[in-house]
Amino acid sequence: MEWKEILKLYGFAFKKQWGQNFLTDGNLLSAIVQDAGVTSETTVLEIGAGAGALTRALAQTAKRVISYEIDKSLEPVLRETLRDCPNAEVVFEDFQKVSLSALEHKLKRYTVAANLPYYVTTPIVMRFVEQAKECDGLTVMVQEEVAKRFCAEADTEDYGAVTAAIARRGVCKITRRVGRELFTPRPNVDSAVVTIDFTAGGFAVASERAYRETVRCAFLNRRKTLENNLMNLFRLPRERAKALLAEAGVKEGARGETLSPERLGALSDLLFGQGVIK
Ligand code: SAM
Secondary structure: OOHHHHHHHOOOOOOHHHOOOEEOOHHHHHHHHHHOOOOOOOEEEEEOOOOOHHHHHHHOOOOEEEEEOOOHHHHHHHHHHOOOOOOEEEEOOOHHHOOHHHHHHHHOOEEEEEEOOHHHHHHHHHHHHHHOOOEEEEEEEEEHHHHHHHOOOOOOOOOOHHHHHHHHHOEEEEEEEEOHHHEEOOOOOOEEEEEEEOOOOOOOOOOHHHHHHHHHHHOOOOOOOHHHHHHHHHOOOHHHHHHHHHHOOOOOOOOHHHOOHHHHHHHHHHHHHOOOOO
């Protein structure tokens, strides 16, 4: 039976508030599995099983798939659609309430692959970016405009705090654009698949907290200079802010968004080293 028929059979009603836009296209599902670099050795963590279309595609290649789903009314549907996938397990819990460190204790190395619910895309991605220790990377379907923000170049409109946070951990790229017509029900915007590879790129900083604070400072008020943002956030006299930026090699009058993630990293090390950020 097709999953659409299974949904009908169990009287399933799509819930907009949980971002329930399910994927239907078999080629696209295979492409996501490929983009995620899933092999027979991979443990995959999925957030949002839905009717199990992606879970199934992942389970056909992966060693193991653990999928979280908030909507308990999908339980009979998933029992049916994943009946022949013994290596797929669905946990009916709000992923926002799951402790990542406790989960990592059980999973060890894993890859995230998901068609994320739109209303929590950025908080979920940021949690992995800031806290994950066992994760090799994420391959996630997100709204196209969010995808652009994740992968933006410095000094562009899309570049922001989220871009800088992601770039510190790895290499981010859009692997494919996905039209809205490939979802059921059809959303109002197009999407894109983004891969964030934690095993490539990225850079070390003296203090992750200092980096987060520096990034926050850089984008605090985008119209103001970095010098002004530094003065405001860290309560520094202008002369001190000027001297610090000169030492970091930042041009006078520069705005935070003109600094690449690596330059923000260097500035963060300086602010940390000089005790501006403790
Ligand atoms: N993976 C399926 C697919 O590709 O067809 C469904 C993707 S759909 C965009 C997102 C799924 O995430 C929905 O089934 C929704 O119920 C679930 N969801 C929403 N919020 C969640 C949360 N906080 N924790 C776990 N699952 C959630």
